[in-house]
Amino acid sequence: MTNFSHPNNSQTSLKTIALVGNPNSGKSTLFNSLTGLNQKTGNFPGVTVDKKSGFFRITKGESFTSYRVIDLPGTYSLYPKSLDEKVTSEVLFDNKGIDFPDVIVAVADSTNLKRNLLLISQLIDLQLPVVLVLNMADEALKNGVIINEEKLSEELGIPVVQVNSRKNEGINQLKEKIASVQNPIKKFIDVKQLSSDFSESISYSDHIKMQIDAENNKLIEKRILKIEARDTLLRYDKIKGIITSCVRYEGKAKVIERSDTIDKVITHPFLGLLIFLGVLFIVFQSIFFIAEYPMTWIEDLFAWMGSSVSGILPDGFFNDLLVKGILAGLSGVVVFVPQIALLFGFISLLEDSGYMARVSFMMDKLMRQVGLNGRSVIPLISGVACAVPAIMGTRTISNAKERIITIMITPLMSCSARLPVYTLLISLLVPDSEGDGFFNKKGLYLFIMYMLGFVMALLVALVMKFILKAKERSFFIMELPIYRMPQVRTVGITMYNKVKVFLFDAGKIIIAVSIVLWLLSSYGPGDTFKNIETKYSEQLKTSDDAGKKEVETLIASEKLEASYVGWIGRKIEPAIRPLGFDWKIGISLITSLAAREVFVGTMATIYSSGDEENTMKIRDKMKMEINPDTGKKRYDEAVCWSLMIFYAFAMQCMSTLAVTYRETKSYKWASIQFAYMSVLAYVGSWVTYSMLS
Amino acid sequence: MKTLAELKPGEHARIVSFTDEELSLKLLEMGCLPGEEVILKKNAPLGCPMAIEVAGYLLSLRKAEAATVIVDFD
Numbered sequence: 029m030t031n032f033s034h035p036n037n038s039q040t041s042l043k044t045i046a047l048v049g050n051p052n053s054g055k056s057t058l059f060n061s062l063t064g065l066n067q068k069t070g071n072f073p074g075v076t077v078d079k080k081s082g083f084f085r086i087t088k089g090e091s092f093t094s095y096r097v098i099d100l101p102g103t104y105s106l107y108p109k110s111l112d113e114k115v116t117s118e119v120l121f122d123n124k125g126i127d128f129p130d131v132i133v134a135v136a137d138s139t140n141l142k143r144n145l146l147l148i149s150q151l152i153d154l155q156l157p158v159v160l161v162l163n164m165a166d167e168a169l170k171n172g173v174i175i176n177e178e179k180l181s182e183e184l185g186i187p188v189v190q191v192n193s194r195k196n197e198g199i200n201q202l203k204e205k206i207a208s209v210q211n212p213i214k215k216f217i218d219v220k221q222l223s224s225d226f227s228e229s230i231s232y233s234d235h236i237k238m239q240i241d242a243e244n245n246k247l248i249e250k251r252i253l254k255i256e257a258r259d260t261l262l263r264y265d266k267i268k269g270i271i272t273s274c275v276r277y278e279g280k281a282k283v284i285e286r287s288d289t290i291d292k293v294i295t296h297p298f299l300g301l302l303i304f305l306g307v308l309f310i311v312f313q314s315i316f317f318i319a320e321y322p323m324t325w326i327e328d329l330f331a332w333m334g335s336s337v338s339g340i341l342p343d344g345f346f347n348d349l350l351v352k353g354i355l356a357g358l359s360g361v362v363v364f365v366p367q368i369a370l371l372f373g374f375i376s377l378l379e380d381s382g383y384m385a386r387v388s389f390m391m392d393k394l395m396r397q398v399g400l401n402g403r404s405v406i407p408l409i410s411g412v413a414c415a416v417p418a419i420m421g422t423r424t425i426s427n428a429k430e431r432i433i434t435i436m437i438t439p440l441m442s443c444s445a446r447l448p449v450y451t452l453l454i455s456l457l458v459p460d461s462e463g464d465g466f467f468n469k470k471g472l473y474l475f476i477m478y479m480l481g482f483v484m485a486l487l488v489a490l491v492m493k494f495i496l497k498a499k500e501r502s503f504f505i506m507e508l509p510i511y512r513m514p515q516v517r518t519v520g521i522t523m524y525n526k527v528k529v530f531l532f533d534a535g536k537i538i539i540a541v542s543i544v545l546w547l548l549s550s551y552g553p554g555d556t557f558k559n560i561e562t563k564y565s566e567q568l569k570t571s572d573d574a575g576k577k578e579v580e581t582l583i584a585s586e587k588l589e590a591s592y593v594g595w596i597g598r599k600i601e602p603a604i605r606p607l608g609f610d611w612k613i614g615i616s617l618i619t620s621l622a623a624r625e626v627f628v629g630t631m632a633t634i635y636s637s638g639d640e641e642n643t644m645k646i647r648d649k650m651k652m653e654i655n656p657d658t659g660k661k662r663y664d665e666a667v668c669w670s671l672m673i674f675y676a677f678a679m680q681c682m683s684t685l686a687v688t689y690r691e692t693k694s695y696k697w698a699s700i701q702f703a704y705m706s707v708l709a710y711v712g713s714w715v716t717y718s719m720l721s
Numbered sequence: 722m723k724t725l726a727e728l729k730p731g732e733h734a735r736i737v738s739f740t741d742e743e744l745s746l747k748l749l750e751m752g753c754l755p756g757e758e759v760i761l762k763k764n765a766p767l768g769c770p771m772a773i774e775v776a777g778y779l780l781s782l783r784k785a786e787a788a789t790v791i792v793d794f795d
Binding site: 105109139142146253264284296298300385390501504507508510 | 748750
């Protein structure tokens with residue numbers, strides 16, 4: 029087994045397989061069939077495109093060969109049209125690269141052979157060993173498409189194997205072909221045919237590489253475009269002949285007809301919209317409410333672990349570091365797992381069934397008005413639950429500019445972490461007597477906050493649409509795949525991989541920030557901090573259990589005030605005074621940097637209610653707070669609204685910033701996101717406070 | 722001279738040529754070849770994009786993109 033987990037071990041030969049095919053050709057399903065859970069998710073060097081690699085081995089008698097499979101982004105041609113597709117071409121052309129394949133497994137959707145053969149024909153001309161997989165062979169048969177496998181293999185000069193990757197059929201035959209495959213026995217077309225300038229010596233990959241370089245250097249000339257068109261036309265010309273001799277069509281195209289029927293309902297002008305809203309409702313409810321149970325369990329588990337650990341270890345620095353720093357940080361990461369798993373489960377279901385393509389199809393016109401794409405809809409909606417999985421979900425947007433805009437505006441959607449903050453502040457705004465009934469002021473205010481986030485997101489998108497330069501042209505030439513039953517295995521593996529990526533990539537940053545915040549709130553400048561405990565030590569000894577608890581919360585509150593965080597809170601008070609905030613709110617703003625919902629907990633500590641579960645108590649204490657400058661209530665209408673606006677717009681979420689950084693692979697976008705949202709929050713709060721006070 | 726954008730749902734046409742060279746490359750690789758028959762299956766609820774059947778599958782494209790494809794009505 030050691031050879032398996034250490035593919036670089038020199039004892040065995042390790043061969044690299046590149047999985048290449050059109051989008052929707054069942055490439056990922058085949059990848060899962062070949063490798064099972066033996067997968068790794070990483071990045072291709074320098075780009076944000078996910079690189080999925082997996083391992084398997086082929087045994088032959090006593091010996092075996094290990095294979096590393098790389099699932100390359102789906103493409104329709106080796107002439108790339110998007111960043112994703114460029115990755116595929118670059119890996120296949122770079123014969124010194126670490127991912128350069130020994131074998132290409134070309135995957136074709138058998139129901140749609142003609143269009144799939146274009147890419148296959150280009151792969152043949154790379155003069156690398158190619159095996160053609162006729163995937164979804166059962167579906168093709170149902171559709172009345174009968175492919176003569178041997179004839180096709182003969183015409184193309186490469187081994188061909190029929191596979192039903194969804195049912196694991198044909199996988200062993202595929203492995204046999206992989207073990208024995210040689211270079212193609214003939215070229216599909218001759219590069220010399222493309223232009224009279226080309227000599228005999230130029231290879232097909234060098235030819236396309238030249239085209240990509242020319243494009244990178246903005247040297248696109250009509251002549252080059254013409255060569256590409258000529259290439260495609262020549263290939264299709266030959267493909268037509270091959271289809272005629274290798275494929276028979278019998279009876280009705282049942283699968284396509286069924287898909288047409290489903291489409292009549294799903295993309296119906298009225299019903300389609302209704303179904304879409306229904307799907308959104310179910311996804312939203314699940315992320316919001318079903319995830320709540322496992323999230324509580326996780327929180328309880330960490331609380332139990334915290335109290336166990338602090339019971340075992342002696343009091344002191346390490347105890348606190350472990351419990352309040354590391355464990356608290358870990359809990360803040362793991363608690364997102366249920367939401368991320370659920371959201372990606374749903375996204376995978378919607379993608380695999382073919383529904384997602386229809387959602388993009390229906391919403392494209394609407395989203396285009398503000399510089400977005402039909403594919404931006406799902407991330408934006410998911411952002412209402414949590415921006416972290418939502419931003420990870422923008423991968424489906426192939427246009428770089430549209431994807432960046434979607435990532436940048438998603439955190440403006442009011443996420444579930446803002447809910448406790450809104451709840452507390454709205455309860456200060458609306459007396460209980462007005463908060464009853466189905467339609468009440470509380471509900472209305474909450475709705476206003478959610479709408480505000482959404483409208484602001486669209487406005488920012490509109491602004492960015494004009495500021496950002498498009499590196500590539502936006503188009504919506506997209507395949508609408510036929511409806512297929514989603515597979516439990518594919519959905520499960522997607523959920524597993526996404527959770528893994530989140531835990532290890534974003535998790536590191538979140539834990540680091542939590543530890544820093546803990547350090548800042550547990551230690552203070554000068555002697556004041558140390559003296560707090562001595563001050564109360566007598567009182568602690570003499571009081572009973574109930575009294576002890578009261579004194580302890582008093583200590584916690586004074587400690588926070590004297591800590592570095594408290595010190596920063598006081599330092600920033602002049603800056604936030606125009607917004608109506610005092611240093612106590614300042615402290616909460618800083619601790620909220622870890623996560624917004626920390627606001628309520630911090631308020632609880634500051635107002636020494638001791639019991640953060642009981643918002644009633646904090647609320648009462650906050651209600652009684654008097655502003656010494658005015659002699660009136662501190663939390664009046666102006667301050668409450670100003671604070672809510674601040675939380676609606678401010679980027680107070682390290683997890684989101686960490687994910688933005690991961691997804692864009694640049695500090696630039698994470699910084700811009702932080703900066704523009706901070707400005708928006710400050711100005712929004714200031715305007716609100718000035719208007720209302 | 723008519724373009725693909727003028728097709729009504731259910732109507733057939735045959736692709737003749739393209740007016741936008743860059744877009745034509747994408748359309749060509751998606752199987753929209755001169756001489757190929759296309760059927761407009763439907764428009765999106767808001768009128769754009771549109772879904773056409775070409776080369777045995779369903780392809781979605783915006784009206785503006787369809788306007789660069791010159792067709793011959795059957």
